[in-house]
Amino acid sequence: MQKVYNIGVEATLEVIGGKWKPIILCHLNHHGKIRTNEFRRLIPGISQKMLTNQLRELEQAGLIHRKVFNQVPPKVEYSLTSYGHGMEPILNMLCTWGEKHVELLQDKGEDVLLKQRDEDIAMQQTS
Amino acid sequence: MQKVYNIGVEATLEVIGGKWKPIILCHLNHHGKIRTNEFRRLIPGISQKMLTNQLRELEQAGLIHRKVFNQVPPKVEYSLTSYGHGMEPILNMLCTWGEKHVELLQDKGEDVLLKQRDEDIAMQQTS
DNA sequence: CGGCATCCTTGCCGATACTG
DNA sequence: CAGTATCGGCAAGGATGCCG
Numbered sequence: 063m064q065k066v067y068n069i070g071v072e073a074t075l076e077v078i079g080g081k082w083k084p085i086i087l088c089h090l091n092h093h094g095k096i097r098t099n100e101f102r103r104l105i106p107g108i109s110q111k112m113l114t115n116q117l118r119e120l121e122q123a124g125l126i127h128r129k130v131f132n133q134v135p136p137k138v139e140y141s142l143t144s145y146g147h148g149m150e151p152i153l154n155m156l157c158t159w160g161e162k163h164v165e166l167l168q169d170k171g172e173d174v175l176l177k178q179r180d181e182d183i184a185m186q187q188t189s
Numbered sequence: 190m191q192k193v194y195n196i197g198v199e200a201t202l203e204v205i206g207g208k209w210k211p212i213i214l215c216h217l218n219h220h221g222k223i224r225t226n227e228f229r230r231l232i233p234g235i236s237q238k239m240l241t242n243q244l245r246e247l248e249q250a251g252l253i254h255r256k257v258f259n260q261v262p263p264k265v266e267y268s269l270t271s272y273g274h275g276m277e278p279i280l281n282m283l284c285t286w287g288e289k290h291v292e293l294l295q296d297k298g299e300d301v302l303l304k305q306r307d308e309d310i311a312m313q314q315t316s
Numbered sequence: 317c318g319g320c321a322t323c324c325t326t327g328c329c330g331a332t333a334c335t336g
Numbered sequence: 337c338a339g340t341a342t343c344g345g346c347a348a349g350g351a352t353g354c355c356g
Contacts (some may be wrong), residue, residue: 069287069288075208081328083351084202088198098337114330125285136336224318225318225319226318241350261356262317262318263317263319
């Protein structure tokens with residue numbers, strides 16, 4: 063059965079949807095190669111289980127590569143595949159948008175957005 | 190209490206995270222103004238409850254505007270605020286990436302991604 | 317038509333313990 | 337160090353019915 067999408071965003075969400083995937087990808091985008099335990103430090107909120115889980119899904123989607131070093135102690139490095147690098151612009155924008163959003167909230171408080179909204183309403187009523 | 194983010198993407202996810210928000214925003218980005226029932230047609234999978242819910246959250250985040258027409262039958266139109274328009278580049282990229290991803294899968298089958306991964310592995314081993 | 321409230325199910329995800 | 341397995345809570349989300 064072929065899945066049908068109204069718009070591409072649904073397909074994208076199937077790949078990077080979920081609570082942690084964009085965060086994981088962003089870190090990989092910034093750092094290059096990341097080991098499992100490094101992830102756990104970078105993303106304190108995530109559990110071992112979810113981390114492995116999300117990494118597996120990203121791997122199967124072809125976005126990241128999992129390199130296993132056969133040694134003791136074990137070592138596993140994750141990195142973006144070339145296909146995963148195609149996500150870079152999106153990841154960067156998600157990152158910068160969020161940073162600006164936070165700045166905005168810190169500078170002017172929560173209600174700056176409401177003020178903005180009121181301006182929009184005023185605009186529309188003149189039309 | 191002030192929330193602290195390691196990277197901006199976490200803040201972004203707080204705003205547009207969730208199963209439906211990016212889809213809603215994408216539709217608004219494409220169509221301009223959308224009525225409630227139009228949304229239900231555009232997004233068949235969503236329930237009335239979730240639709241209202243997600244729209245409210247986006248409204249409170251300052252991304253969309255809810256215009257109520259006082260008439261019978263009732264009429265409500267949603268549209269992006271000027272702040273919400275700042276999302277456009279992200280929404281467009283999410284959309285186009287997904288479209289290309291779907292194309293890729295349809296053209297070459299699921300395993301093209303695995304082949305890509307193998308190439309990456311080969312690359313790394315030469316280094 | 318658009319929205320709210322209620323009940324109820326699903327499955328996500330965390331906590332814990334264990335293997336190689 | 338990296339990963340698996342199992343259990344269970346709890347919130348996300350669906351279905352239904354009622355209101356302006």
